[in-house]
Amino acid sequence: MQERSMRKMWAVLALILIVSFSWLGLLGNEIHRQAPPVPSAVVTRSGETVFTRDDIQTGRQVYQSMGGQQVGSIWGHGGYLAPDWSADWLHRESLVILDGWAEAEYGRAYGALAAEDQARLQTRLQAAQRENTYDPTTGHIVISDDRAAAIAVVSRHYVDLFGDAHALEGLREDYAIANNAIPDPARREAMTAFFFWSAWATTTQRPDEEVTYTNNWPHEPLVGNAPSGPNIMWSIASVILLIAGIAALVWWHAGRKEEEAPVPPKEDPFTGLKPTASMKATRKYFWTVIALFLAQIFLGAVTAHYAVEGHDFYGIPISDIIPYAVTRTWHTQLAIFWIATAWLATGLYLAPVLGGKEPKFQALGVNVLYVALLIVVVGSMAGEWLGVQQVFDLDMNFWFGHQGWEYVDLGRFWQLLLFAGLMIWLGLVGRALWPALKQPGEGRPLTVILFLSTIAIGLFYGAGLTWGKHTHLSMIEYWRWWVVHLWVEGFFEVFATAAIALLLVKLGLVRARTANHGVLFATIIFLTGGVLGTLHHLYFTGATTSVIAVGAVFSALEVVPLALIGHEALENYRMTKAARWVQNYKWPLYFFVGVCFWNLVGAGLLGFLINPPISLYYVQGLNLTATHGHAALFGVYGLLGIGLMLFCFRGLFAKSAWSDKMLAWSFWLLNGGLAMMVFMSLFPVGVLQAHASITEGLWYARSAEFLQQEIIHFLVWMRVPGDIVFSAGAFVLAAFAARLVWAGFRGQREDNAPVATPAE
Ligand code: HEM
Ligand SMILES: [Fe+2]
Numbered sequence: 001m002q003e004r005s006m007r008k009m010w011a012v013l014a015l016i017l018i019v020s021f022s023w024l025g026l027l028g029n030e031i032h033r034q035a036p037p038v039p040s041a042v043v044t045r046s047g048e049t050v051f052t053r054d055d056i057q058t059g060r061q062v063y064q065s066m067g068g069q070q071v072g073s074i075w076g077h078g079g080y081l082a083p084d085w086s087a088d089w090l091h092r093e094s095l096v097i098l099d100g101w102a103e104a105e106y107g108r109a110y111g112a113l114a115a116e117d118q119a120r121l122q123t124r125l126q127a128a129q130r131e132n133t134y135d136p137t138t139g140h141i142v143i144s145d146d147r148a149a150a151i152a153v154v155s156r157h158y159v160d161l162f163g164d165a166h167a168l169e170g171l172r173e174d175y176a177i178a179n180n181a182i183p184d185p186a187r188r189e190a191m192t193a194f195f196f197w198s199a200w201a202t203t204t205q206r207p208d209e210e211v212t213y214t215n216n217w218p219h220e221p222l223v224g225n226a227p228s229g230p231n232i233m234w235s236i237a238s239v240i241l242l243i244a245g246i247a248a249l250v251w252w253h254a255g256r257k258e259e260e261a262p263v264p265p266k267e268d269p270f271t272g273l274k275p276t277a278s279m280k281a282t283r284k285y286f287w288t289v290i291a292l293f294l295a296q297i298f299l300g301a302v303t304a305h306y307a308v309e310g311h312d313f314y315g316i317p318i319s320d321i322i323p324y325a326v327t328r329t330w331h332t333q334l335a336i337f338w339i340a341t342a343w344l345a346t347g348l349y350l351a352p353v354l355g356g357k358e359p360k361f362q363a364l365g366v367n368v369l370y371v372a373l374l375i376v377v378v379g380s381m382a383g384e385w386l387g388v389q390q391v392f393d394l395d396m397n398f399w400f401g402h403q404g405w406e407y408v409d410l411g412r413f414w415q416l417l418l419f420a421g422l423m424i425w426l427g428l429v430g431r432a433l434w435p436a437l438k439q440p441g442e443g444r445p446l447t448v449i450l451f452l453s454t455i456a457i458g459l460f461y462g463a464g465l466t467w468g469k470h471t472h473l474s475m476i477e478y479w480r481w482w483v484v485h486l487w488v489e490g491f492f493e494v495f496a497t498a499a500i501a502l503l504l505v506k507l508g509l510v511r512a513r514t515a516n517h518g519v520l521f522a523t524i525i526f527l528t529g530g531v532l533g534t535l536h537h538l539y540f541t542g543a544t545t546s547v548i549a550v551g552a553v554f555s556a557l558e559v560v561p562l563a564l565i566g567h568e569a570l571e572n573y574r575m576t577k578a579a580r581w582v583q584n585y586k587w588p589l590y591f592f593v594g595v596c597f598w599n600l601v602g603a604g605l606l607g608f609l610i611n612p613p614i615s616l617y618y619v620q621g622l623n624l625t626a627t628h629g630h631a632a633l634f635g636v637y638g639l640l641g642i643g644l645m646l647f648c649f650r651g652l653f654a655k656s657a658w659s660d661k662m663l664a665w666s667f668w669l670l671n672g673g674l675a676m677m678v679f680m681s682l683f684p685v686g687v688l689q690a691h692a693s694i695t696e697g698l699w700y701a702r703s704a705e706f707l708q709q710e711i712i713h714f715l716v717w718m719r720v721p722g723d724i725v726f727s728a729g730a731f732v733l734a735a736f737a738a739r740l741v742w743a744g745f746r747g748q749r750e751d752n753a754p755v756a757t758p759a760e
Contacts, residue, residue: 005517006445006516006517006520009517009520009521009524010520012524013520013523013524013527016524016527016528016531017527017531020527020528020531020532021531023532023550024531024532024534024535027535027543027546027547027550028475028478030543030544030546030547031474031475031478031538031542031543031544031547032472032474032475032478034206034542034543034544035213035472035473035474035475035542035543036200036201036204036213036214036474036542037134037136037139038053038056038057038197038472039053039056039134039139039140039141039197040052040053040138040139040140041053041139041140041141042140042141042143042193042196042197042200043140043141043142043143044142044143044144044145044147044148045142045143045144045145046145048148050143050148050151051193051196051197052193053139055189055190055193055194056193056194056196056197057194057470058187058190058193058394059190059191059192059193059194059195059197060194060473061394061395061397061398061469062182062187062188062190062191062194062394063085063191063194063195063404064397064398064402064403064404064405065187065387065388065390065392065394065397065401065402065404066162066181066182066191066325066388066390066402066404067323067325067326067328067329067384067387067388067402067404067409068402068403068404068405068406068409069404069405069406070324070325070328070329070332070402070404070406070409071175071177071181071324071325071328072084072085072088072175072702073085073086073621074086074195074198074473075198075201075202075214075217075473075477075540075541075542076217076218076540076620076621076698077406077477077537077541077620077621078406078621079324079328079406080621080622080623080625080626080702081175081176081306081307081324081707082175082176082177082702083175083699083702083703084218084621084698084699084702085195085198085199086195086198086199086201086202086214086218087199087202087218087220087697087698087699087702088699088702088703089154089195089196089198089199090199090202090203090218090220090223090225090699091220091222091697091699092154092157093147093150093151093154093196093199094125094129094220094222094223095110095222096149096150096153096154097125097128097146097147097150098110098118098121098122098125098222100146100149100150101121101124101125101146102117102121105121122221122222125222125223126222126223126224128144128147129147129203129204129223130203130204130205130212130223130224131204131205132204132205132206132207134204141200151196154192154196155189155192155196158188158191158192158195159185159188159189159192161175161177162177162180162181162182162188162191163180163182163183163185163188164179164180171704172310172311173310173311174310174704174707174708175310175704176306176307176310176311176319176323176324177310177323177324177325178311178319178320178323178324178325179311179319179320181323181325181388182390183390184390187390198473201213201214201542202214202217202218202220202225203220203223203225206544210228211228211545212225213542214540214541214542215228215231215539215540215543215544215545215548216228216231216617217539217540217617217620217698218540218697218698218699219617219618219693219694219697219698220697220698220699221696221697222697227613227614227617228545230545230548230549231539231548231613231614231617232613232614234548234549234552234553234612234613235552235612235613235614235615237552237553238552238553238555238556238611238612238613239556239612241553241556241557242556242557242559242560242608245556245557245559245560246560246563246564248560249525249560249561249563249564250564253564253567259511259514261509261510261574261578262508262509262510262511264507264508264509264578264579264582265508265579266579267581268507268581268584269506269507269508270506270507270650270651273353273651275349275651275652276352276358276362276363277358277362277363278348278352278358278362278363278365278366278432279348279349279352279353279651279652280363280652281348281363281366281367281370282345282346282348282349282366282648282652283652284370285341285342285344285345285348285370286342286345286645286648286649286652286737287737287741288338288341288370288374289338289341289342289345289641289645290733290734290737292334292337292338292341292377293334293338293730293733294730294731294734295330295334296330296331296334296335296338297723297726297727297730299327299328299330299331299334300331300723301723301727302318302322302327303324303327303328303331304716304719304723306319306324306327307707307716308713308716308717310324322385323388325388325402326384326385326388329384329388329402329409330381330384332406332407332409333380333381333384333407333409333410335633335634335638336407337377338641339633339637339638339640339641341373342641342642342644342645343495343640343641343644344369344373344425345645345648346499346644346645346647346648347425347429347454348366348369348425348428348429348432349648349651349652350648351428351429351432351433352432353651354432354433354436354447354502354506355432355433355434355435355436356435356436357435358432359431359432362428362431362432365424365427365428366428368424369421369424369425369428372417372420372421372424373418373421375417376410376414376417376418376421379414379417380409380410380411380414380418383400383401383402383410383411383413383414384401384402384409384410384411386400386401387400387401387402387411388401388402395469397411398411398412398469399411399412399413400413400414405476405480407480407483407484408464408480408483408484412465415464415465416465418461419458419461419462419464419465422457422458422461423458425458426454426455426458429451429454430451433447433451437451442512442513442516443505443512445516445519445520446498446501446502446505446512446515446516446519447502449494449498449519449520449523450495450498450499450502453491453494453495453498453523454495456490456491456494457487457491457492457495460482460483460486460487460491461483461487463479463482463483463486464479464480464482464483466479467479467480472542473541473542474538474541474542474543477537477538477541477542478538478541481534481537481538482534484537485530485533485534485536485537486530486531486534488632488633488637489526489530489533489534489558489603490526490527490530490531492636492637493522493526493530494519494522494523494526494527496595496636496637496640497519497522497523497526498519498523499640499644500572500592500595500640500643501515501518501519502515503588503647504572504575507582507585509575509578509582510575522561525557525560525561526558526561528554528557529554529555529556529557529558529559529560530558531554532550532551532553532554532555533551533554533555533557533558534551535547535548535550535551535554535555536551536552536555536611536616537551538551539551539552539613539616539617539620540616540617540620548613551613552611552612552613555611556608556611556612558607559604559607559608559611562599562600562603562604562607563600563604565596565599565600565604566596566597566600568596569593569596569597569600572589572592572593572596573589573590573593575589576589576590583660584650584655584658585647585650586660587646587660587663587664587667588643588644588646588647588650589643590643590667591639591640591642591643591646591667592639592640592643594635594639594643594667594671595635595636595639595640595643597635597671598631598632598634598635598636598639598674599632599635599636601631601635602628602630602631602632602633602635602636602678603628603631603632603635603636606624606627606628606631606632606678606683607628607632609624609628610624610625610628618690618693618694618698619686619689619690619693621698621702622686622689622690622693622701622702623682623683623685623686623689624683624686624687624689624690625686626682626686627678627682627683627686630674630677630678630682631674631678634674635674639670639671642670642733646663649737649740652740653740653741653743653744654740654743654744656743657739657740657742657743657744658740659736659739662732662733662735662736662739663733663736665729665732666729666730666732666733666736667729668729669725669726669728669729669732670726670729670730670733671729672725672726672729673722673723673724673725673726673727673728673729674722674726675722676721676722676725676726677719677722677723677726678722680715680718680719680721680722681715681716681718681719681722682719684715684718685712685715685716688711688712688715689701689702689706692706
């Protein structure tokens with residue numbers, strides 16, 4: 001019976017994956033075909049060339065080399081402190097044109113005109129800017145002389161901004177852009193071509209349609225950019241669908257017989273576990289995790305501080321040495337690196353335990369992989385720094401410097417190395433796990449799911465290798481989110497569920513049968529929404545309405561399982577009381593409870609807050625996105641990484657050195673600090689910004705005028721208490737780890753024979 005139903009579920013999963021990926025592929029093809037054209041030239045009606053394709057492409061490379069999406073954003077994707085350059089350009093260009101017309105016709109600036117006269121000019125501007133003058137036969141975009149004159153003015157502004165013009169000193173500080181960030185004037189000139197093009201796409205209507213290439217994003221009343229009809233309709237549909245999904249799941253849950261929890265074993269099943277040489281070799285991975293975590297926190301504090309002191313850190317001028325572009329890059333990259341390292345190490349630690357023996361040369365493999373990963377971390381970070389310092393030529397920058405794409409910032413060479421590292425890791429884990437994968441039995445399905453999720457994590461990083469230097473921006477976004485989204489909202493969720501379940505089964509706290517069923521079911525639900533949900537990042541990146549429709553509907557489904565995850569948190573919590581010896585694992589299990597909690601709050605609630613297209617239309621690239629990003633990424637995967645690490649520490653170090661008290665402090669400080677930073681600072685800033693974006697336009701919510709207000713400064717300062725509490729939690733964790741090592745040095749370590757004993 002169980003067998004049959006499992007077989008059915010595997011079939012359903014396979015079917016869902018085939019359908020979802022085919023659909024995602026088809027929509028990718030559509031995005032490719034319908035992307036806003038990159039013209040061969042932008043020319044005026046009188047025949048002058050303003051920009052060439054080469055300018056636009058070179059300009060994009062310049063933008064990338066400067067740190068790209070880490071310094072402001074394009075089409076809403078990137079950093080939050082400097083403006084969204086597409087929205088900023090759009091607004092500036094519109095104002096210059098309107099001012100020109102107002103001076104010519106009324107002898108006054110646009111702002112000084114009567115509302116009626118303003119409306120007249122605005123109507124004219126809308127018609128002019130929204131008209132699509134791209135000619136596919138010549139490849140030219142034809143613009144009026146008025147617009148060309150405005151472009152010259154706006155370009156000047158950016159050329160000055162990224163240089164060292166004295167007049168813009170204050171604005172650079174507000175945006176936390178280093179002085180002379182791009183010393184070469186030719187590079188700065190080229191970058192303006194890219195900014196122009198990105199803004200042109202946001203305001204130009206698709207041929208024969210009323211909606212622009214970016215589905216009318218960003219909100220900008222001056223050019224008539226307002227949410228499209230389908231945007232609103234699919235938003236409503238997504239909310240209804242979410243309610244329906246939750247109802248269905250509750251109904252399913254209610255009809256299910258709760259299985260009794262098994263009687264836990266008398267003794268800790270891992271008591272006899274002797275770490276093998278390869279298992280012991282994972283210790284240095286964990287030290288690295290802690291070091292990278294501390295470094296990440298420090299860089300986060302510096303990055304946040306740049307919002308109030310654009311060039312300094314508490315008075316120390318640091319922006320020439322490590323500018324905001326670098327600290328933010330490292331901060332976001334390190335998050336991925338340390339979380340990934342914790343998981344990789346857990347995989348390496350557990351594989352011989354599950355497989356029951358140590359394969360030959362496994363320890364050597366683990367050591368080689370460690371060196372390779374270290375090279376990637378240090379090399380890619382150094383490359384990013386050199387890139388931002390403008391050391392490389394633009395093509396070299398693509399390979400070794402800063403690619404400028406948030407979360408996939410590292411140069412292509414480092415990306416390839418990382419991909420190779422992930423493949424080596426799969427090989428190492430696979431060979432050690434092989435006996436367990438081969439052996440039929442109740443324990444197998446869970447191990448198989450876990451292993452499949454790790455294969456998917458490894459392989460899907462490959463999507464980040466698909467683009468080249470000049471691939472269309474819409475396609476880069478498409479593939480970039482294959483990596484980021486399919487990781488965090490697809491395979492990571494599966495990995496998290498399966499890893500926690502597997503540990504609980506091995507501890508004898510959950511029946512294998514129950515876990516197999518539960519995890520496979522959860523995998524089906526996660527991936528049903530998760531794969532096509534990728535499109536919620538692409539609503540406004542040059543895609544068509546169908547992307548909004550499919551993205552809104554399927555990403556809403558992602559939230560369904562998260563809405564009920566509180567139940568799982570409670571179950572994990574109860575486990576800590578199942579038997580006396582389970583107290584040994586109390587804190588790793590508490591960290592898993594934290595994972596469930598933040599999955600509900602950070603991923604589910606704060607994710608859905610920005611998820612309906614009508615919501616994201618206004619808040620993409622505002623602090624509400626950051627609110628969600630922090631609560632979900634650290635809350636779910638950070639806590640999971642720490643929980644898994646603690647679990648491995650249990651077997652790697654002397655029990656006598658363990659301190660539950662320190663872990664209790666660390667747990668509550670980390671969770672409390674995260675909640676404080678999210679709800680006392682990021683969320684309120686996000687809400688104020690959302691209001692500004694809805695009432696005035698996106699450019700305003702991201703302008704220095706808005707962000708440098710007293711109230712915003714106050715709220716940025718309100719991050720400090722949370723940051724301190726959070727950092728204290730990390731320090732306690734580090735001290736705990738140091739205590740384990742210290743105990744090891746003092747010879748308290750238990751006698752470790754070099755053979756693994758299976759957990760059963
Ligand atoms: C644990 C799971 C999740 C993690 C780790 C995660 C993480 C992130 C991160 C890091 C970002 C980028 C933030 C930035 O640009 O600074 C993001 C954006 C976003 N996430 Fe999530 N997320 C998760 C789950 C979800 C869920 C369940 C939803 C809703 C269905 C969701 C909806 C969104 C949306 C709409 C955006 C912004 C889209 C964009 O700007 O491209 N996320 N998420
Ligand atoms: Fe996503």
